[in-house]
Amino acid sequence: MTVAVVGGGAVGLSTATALARRGASVTVFERDELGSGATGRAAGLCYDAFADDVDAAVAADALSRYRDLDLFDPQPYVWVARDGSDATAVREQIAQMQRNGVVVETLTPAELGDRYPALDTSGIEVAGLARDAGVLNPDSVVATLAKQARANGATIETHTPVSLASPTSLETPCGTRTFDAVVVAAGPETKPLVADVGVSLALKAYRAQALVTDPVDAALPSFYDATREFYWRPRDDALLVGDGAHEVDPADWNPDADPEFVDRSLNRVEEAAALRPACDRAWAGLCTATPDGAPLAGEVVDGLWVATGWQGHGLMRAPAMGDYLAAAVLDRPNPLSEHLPGRVDPTRFDGSETFAALDDPTRDWNE
Ligand SMILES: Cc1cc2nc3c(=O)[nH]c(=O)nc-3n(C[C@H](O)[C@H](O)[C@H](O)COP(=O)(O)OP(=O)(O)OC[C@H]3O[C@@H](n4cnc5c(N)ncnc54)[C@H](O)[C@@H]3O)c2cc1C
Structure with missing residues (x-):
């Protein structure tokens, strides 16, 4: 064929x-x-922390293939919620993931702080930890x-x-x-x-942005803040930071990151981990939605x-x-x-x- x-x-x-x-x-x-x-x-985030059983099955299949190809770099993934309804959603997600056999656990802010002292846990209500997560280059x-x-x-x-x-x-x-x-x-x-x-x-297109910071001296997991809607992942000795996105015309979009995105992201890193690295480089890309x-x-x-x-x-x-x-x-x-x-x-x-x-x-x- x-x-x-x-x-x-x-x-x-x-x-x-x-x-x-x-x-x-x-x-x-x-x-x-x-x-x-x-x-x-x-960004290269790669995890199996999905509450839906089919999503979890796809993720498990993909992770195992990436592991076999030696492309998967283990890196725990933490996601946090700061207000009541987000926290309830995170707890429900974790319970469902556990029913699906995904290796995840709920952490209190104190447990999170003990595990990752560089994180500022004030204002966090609940955290999930996916141990089998990783990153891809x-x-x-x-x-x-x-x-x-x-x-x-x-x-x-x-x-x-x-x-x-x-x-x-x-x-x-x-x-x-x-x-x-x-x-x-x-x-x-x-x-x-x-x-x-x-x-x-x-099918629609939306534009997502990311940046890589200068090196940071802190042991951090991959991290998603469901309330503030941003994420980072350690990349080499720096952080790769990204956040939400907006709809664009795929024929007319800017592949460079917005200065506002860079400022906002660095502020969020400072709030969440008391680090203020500079931005080394930033960019945007197109994702697709249904x-x-x-x-x-x-x-x-x-x-x-x-x-x-x-x-x-x-x-x-x-x-x-x-x-x-x-x-x-x-x-x-x-x-x-x-x-x-x-x-x-x-x-x-x-x-x-x-x-x-x-x-x-x-x-x-x-x-
Ligand atoms: C900032 C950002 C962060 C992201 N982070 C993550 C993440 O952490 N984890 C994750 O899983 N996903 C992430 N994604 C999403 C991920 O990048 C995409 O879902 C994935 O790369 C899609 O792969 P693809 O092969 O379908 O599409 P693409 O990588 O877009 O490939 C499509 C290819 O088609 C080519 N093409 C288009 N038209 C034609 C044509 N007429 N003829 C020939 N070739 C053509 C294009 O040049 C392109 O190379 C992120 C995306 C962005 C923008």
Whole structure:
């Protein structure tokens, strides 16, 4: 079977590898460099702390694949709430996660402070601790996935923008090429690409920002503040800090971070950990959202597949979802095939839905 994958991000490369490993003849088309979309701009948080059982199963599958690839760097993940309703939600999430077998525990502010003395726990009502969480280096993910894809026989064509001439043929700079199947994993561009062949996706883009600080001298976990809506993760000897996002036109957005974001983030770090590092570099990237927060991953018309709508969680889920999708394209079994198809079927929407892109990229698919 010949398959084209449009998009050389974590999802496209994972899908290409899984397809090639199952014997398909795969070509990846990337309009720029590999990882030049959201993947190369991701913070790299990677955890299994999901209250929903299907989300948790996807995360467990992805984490195990990243561990096998030696791309997963263990790093506990702490999330905190500062007011009553957020605290109730965090407690409920943790109870549900524990029922799903996720290794998480509730910490009081005092327990949190004992564990991480550099954190200022004043004002925190409750914390969750996910021990099996970790971080990924997006550049290493891209390099490793590309190497794997090639090793399994896939061809990767960078600096090759394509469009759809029909559901299974691509207009490339060297002419039209036809395949048995086409998988479009082009982030927000997936929507206009498939619109050319009459497919309407319920997909929106939102812009998320991140920065890396100068080095800090403090032992800290990855951290998400559900009340103040920001997160950080240790990166080398510094912190990578990010926060909520807003909806944008994917054809007209600013890839540089806003100065207000940088100030706000550094203030939040100072409030939460009494550190005031300077900003070393900052950037923005595009994430994708769907009406129900679950991705669009499946066949939209005969031979044409999409994989997008990751709600800010696409990097951590890529190897699991890529394998799931490859198996579906080739009509083979996959551990997630039992639960996922209905949840992620892109045709569950007709594309005419009105919805707001989520402003909190750390939400579960089903919250
Ligand atoms: C600031 C920020 C922080 C984030 N943090 C995290 C995190 O901590 N953990 C996490 O899991 N996720 C995180 N994400 C989300 C994550 O980056 C995305 O969900 C994930 O990278 C999506 O991967 P993808 O392969 O689907 O898309 P992308 O990486 O966007 O890849 C799509 C590719 O398609 C290519 N393309 C587009 N149009 C065409 C065309 N016509 N022809 C050929 N190629 C085309 C693009 O150039 C691009 O390389 C973050 C995102 C941002 C912006």
